[in-house]
Amino acid sequence: MIRHRLATFAFLLMIIGATVTVFGQGRPDSAALIKAQREAMATFAFMDGVWRGPAWTMLPSGEKHNIIQTERIGPFLDGSVKVIEGRGYNPDGSVGFNAFGTISYNPATHVYTLHSYAQGNVGDFVLNRTADGYVWEIPAGPMTIRYMAVIKDGTLHEVGDRIMPGKDPVRIFDMTLKRIGDTNWPAAGAVSPK
Numbered sequence: 001m002i003r004h005r006l007a008t009f010a011f012l013l014m015i016i017g018a019t020v021t022v023f024g025q026g027r028p029d030s031a032a033l034i035k036a037q038r039e040a041m042a043t044f045a046f047m048d049g050v051w052r053g054p055a056w057t058m059l060p061s062g063e064k065h066n067i068i069q070t071e072r073i074g075p076f077l078d079g080s081v082k083v084i085e086g087r088g089y090n091p092d093g094s095v096g097f098n099a100f101g102t103i104s105y106n107p108a109t110h111v112y113t114l115h116s117y118a119q120g121n122v123g124d125f126v127l128n129r130t131a132d133g134y135v136w137e138i139p140a141g142p143m144t145i146r147y148m149a150v151i152k153d154g155t156l157h158e159v160g161d162r163i164m165p166g167k168d169p170v171r172i173f174d175m176t177l178k179r180i181g182d183t184n185w186p187a188a189g190a191v192s193p194k
Contacts, residue, residue, distance in 0.1 A: 037080035055175030
C-alpha cells in the first residue's frame with residue numbers, strides 16, 4: 001500500500017513538472033511567427049498581379065478544351081499568405097472553370113502549402129519553389145498530377161501532367177498567361193472600422 005502511494009505521488013509530481021514546463025515555455029510569439037511567414041512568402045512576390053492568356057485542358061473524353069484563363073494573385077495578412085483566384089472562360093464568355101487557393105508557409109515545418117478549392121474538390125498540397133517558378137502535385141491513387149510553372153519576363157507558363165508508374169507523362173493542361181497589371185486584391189477589400 002505504501003508502495004502504491006509512493007508510485008501515485010511520483011506520478012503526480014511528474015505530471016505537475018510537465019505542466020509547469022509547458023506553461024513556462026508560454027505561447028509562441030505571434031509577431032515572430034508572422035515575421036517568419038512574411039519573410040518566407042517574399043520569395044513568391046513575383047506571382048503578384050493580374051494575368052490573362054490562352055489555356056487548354058484535356059477532357060476525360062480525350063478532347064482538348066480551349067479557354068481564356070485569368071489569374072489574380074496578391075498578398076494577404078500583411079504578406080504572410082498569398083491568395084489566388086483562377087477563372088477559365090469558355091469561347092462563349094461563360095465561366096467554365098473557377099478555382100481559389102492560398103499559399104502559406106509553416107515556420108515549424110519549413111513547408112509551403114497550397115490550399116486549393118477547384119471543381120468541387122478541396123485539398124492541401126506541398127508547393128515547392130523552383131529557380132524560376134514552382135511545382136506541386138496531387139496524389140490520385142496510383143497516379144500523380146504534377147503542375148509545374150515558370151514565371152519569367154512577364155509570362156506565367158504552367159503545365160499539368162498525368163504521371164502513371166511505368167508510363168510516359170501525359171500533358172493534360174497548359175496555360176501561357178501574360179501579366180496585364182498590378183492588383184491590390186485581396187487587401188483592398190477590407191472593411192473599415194467606421
